[in-house]
Amino acid sequence: MRNIRIILEYDGTNYHGWQYQKNALTIQEVVKKAVEKITAEKINLIGASRTDTGVHAYYQVANFKSKTKIPAEKIPYAINSLLPRDITVVEAEDVEQDFHSRYSSKGKRYRYVILNRKFSSPIMRNYCWHINYKLDVERMKEAANFLIGTHDFSAFKASGSNVKNSIRTVKEAVLNKDKDIITFEIEADGFLYNMVRIIVGTLVDIGCHKIEPYMIKNILESKNRNLAGKTSPPQGLYLLKIFYVNSL
Amino acid sequence: MRNIRIILEYDGTNYHGWQYQKNALTIQEVVKKAVEKITAEKINLIGASRTDTGVHAYYQVANFKSKTKIPAEKIPYAINSLLPRDITVVEAEDVEQDFHSRYSSKGKRYRYVILNRKFSSPIMRNYCWHINYKLDVERMKEAANFLIGTHDFSAFKASGSNVKNSIRTVKEAVLNKDKDIITFEIEADGFLYNMVRIIVGTLVDIGCHKIEPYMIKNILESKNRNLAGKTSPPQGLYLLKIFYVNSL
Numbered sequence: 250m251r252n253i254r255i256i257l258e259y260d261g262t263n264y265h266g267w268q269y270q271k272n273a274l275t276i277q278e279v280v281k282k283a284v285e286k287i288t289a290e291k292i293n294l295i296g297a298s299r300t301d302t303g304v305h306a307y308y309q310v311a312n313f314k315s316k317t318k319i320p321a322e323k324i325p326y327a328i329n330s331l332l333p334r335d336i337t338v339v340e341a342e343d344v345e346q347d348f349h350s351r352y353s354s355k356g357k358r359y360r361y362v363i364l365n366r367k368f369s370s371p372i373m374r375n376y377c378w379h380i381n382y383k384l385d386v387e388r389m390k391e392a393a394n395f396l397i398g399t400h401d402f403s404a405f406k407a408s409g410s411n412v413k414n415s416i417r418t419v420k421e422a423v424l425n426k427d428k429d430i431i432t433f434e435i436e437a438d439g440f441l442y443n444m445v446r447i448i449v450g451t452l453v454d455i456g457c458h459k460i461e462p463y464m465i466k467n468i469l470e471s472k473n474r475n476l477a478g479k480t481s482p483p484q485g486l487y488l489l490k491i492f493y494v495n496s497l
Numbered sequence: 498m499r500n501i502r503i504i505l506e507y508d509g510t511n512y513h514g515w516q517y518q519k520n521a522l523t524i525q526e527v528v529k530k531a532v533e534k535i536t537a538e539k540i541n542l543i544g545a546s547r548t549d550t551g552v553h554a555y556y557q558v559a560n561f562k563s564k565t566k567i568p569a570e571k572i573p574y575a576i577n578s579l580l581p582r583d584i585t586v587v588e589a590e591d592v593e594q595d596f597h598s599r600y601s602s603k604g605k606r607y608r609y610v611i612l613n614r615k616f617s618s619p620i621m622r623n624y625c626w627h628i629n630y631k632l633d634v635e636r637m638k639e640a641a642n643f644l645i646g647t648h649d650f651s652a653f654k655a656s657g658s659n660v661k662n663s664i665r666t667v668k669e670a671v672l673n674k675d676k677d678i679i680t681f682e683i684e685a686d687g688f689l690y691n692m693v694r695i696i697v698g699t700l701v702d703i704g705c706h707k708i709e710p711y712m713i714k715n716i717l718e719s720k721n722r723n724l725a726g727k728t729s730p731p732q733g734l735y736l737l738k739i740f741y742v743n744s745l
Contacts, residue, residue, distance in 0.1 A: 259619045260619040260622070307620070334619065368573065368577070371583040372555070
């Protein structure tokens with residue numbers, strides 16, 4: 250039995266996120282069906298990240314066990330021939346038996362894109378959060394620095410999610426502004442449910458002078474979801490990279 | 498009677514181009530209907546550029562005569578409230594009676610985006626031309642230089658288009674590569690039908706060593722459409738700017 254890892258890029262606009270749902274179209278379902286067709290087997294497709302409705306991925310990782318004889322380098326072409334244009338396999342390789350897309354992951358990197366101008370953008374409408382009031386990026390940068398390091402991120406976790414351990418280590422949290430586009434990138438050993446989107450919502454509260462940059466420290470310490478900002482919309486979020494011990 | 502100029506941004510994916518057609522949805526029709534609704538008048542909406550099906554605009558200019566009392570700065574909000582998310586008015590102002598979006602134009606600038614990598618991109622699928630063989634950007638840059646200046650661009654004009662004068666002056670023609678994205682920008686006092694897309698098709702022939710960079714000179718001199726490359730697909734093309742004597 251082979252264990253095959255694939256790297257996917259997708260536009261999340263038209264899907265109810267990654268994970269299989271009974272009554273809604275998801276990316277996992279579409280890819281799984283394509284893989285089952287080319288392998289002529291029932292397969293279990295394990296994804297590294299359960300991206301939400303509308304969230305995009307430049308780099309999602311998934312793996313499946315299969316007896317297929319298709320060489321790894323041909324697998325992307327085979328699967329892509331059955332995929333819609335908004336999902337593409339960009340890489341495939343044979344990996345060790347114990348590789349698991351989610352459990353073997355050592356970290357992830359996300360990007361969040363904000364368009365900060367008066368009017369929304371038709372071209373970017375599904376690919377950013379449009380904010381029409383002026384954001385002070387210097388304040389947001391200052392605040393982002395407080396995220397770096399090992400913290401309990403309970404305040405930045407969707408209420409209702411019950412993971413045992415809310416401690417995560419943020420390696421990088423950087424903001425950049427280019428004309429009217431603000432890009433936030435964050436890398437950590439793992440993320441809680443909605444963590445990036447709640448962080449961005451909080452940074453925006455700081456950027457518009459609702460709260461002070463240092464408050465992000467207090468919010469972290471409070472472990473209280475109600476003190477953080479609102480969850481930013483999904484279409485500005487991109488899964489950028491997933492890290493593994495023996496990879497890249 | 499006021500003469501009102503509006504600046505539009507749009508995603509051309511879902512439209513049969515700018516110009517009104519009897520049996521197909523166009524951007525002109527959608528915008529005109531919105532303007533007629535807010536002014537409660539029949540209006541004539543004059544667009545500066547007849548962008549094709551699938552072509553995008555960051556900056557399209559249009560004007561219309563109207564007796565409306567809506568102040569110019571409120572007009573974008575009024576029109577946008579009736580427009581779909583893929584078309585947005587980003588500016589409106591009162592201009593002189595003799596201003597005509599098309600005839601008063603002194604020049605235009607276009608961008609063309611090529612994605613040069615093995616697999617197509619789900620996220621950029623409607624916003625670039627995907628080319629999966631390696632392009633030599635240095636060769637393309639060299640070739641682009643031959644376009645600058647005043648030339649007869651008959652060879653770069655869609656066959657069947659019969660303008661009287663095919664002489665245009667190209668002010669700038671620059672290529673840039675950032676990772677796997679190649680961006681071409683061209684500015685001229687005017688463009689022939691499909692001129693940018695035929696130029697890009699020809700530059701790609703040069704980038705993949707089909708013809709030599711200097712050949713673009715010979716093609717210009719030949720005035721023969723058959724010697725130039727094929728017309729590149731529309732979704733990589735963006736109308737970036739339109740210039741007027743008294744503006745910007």
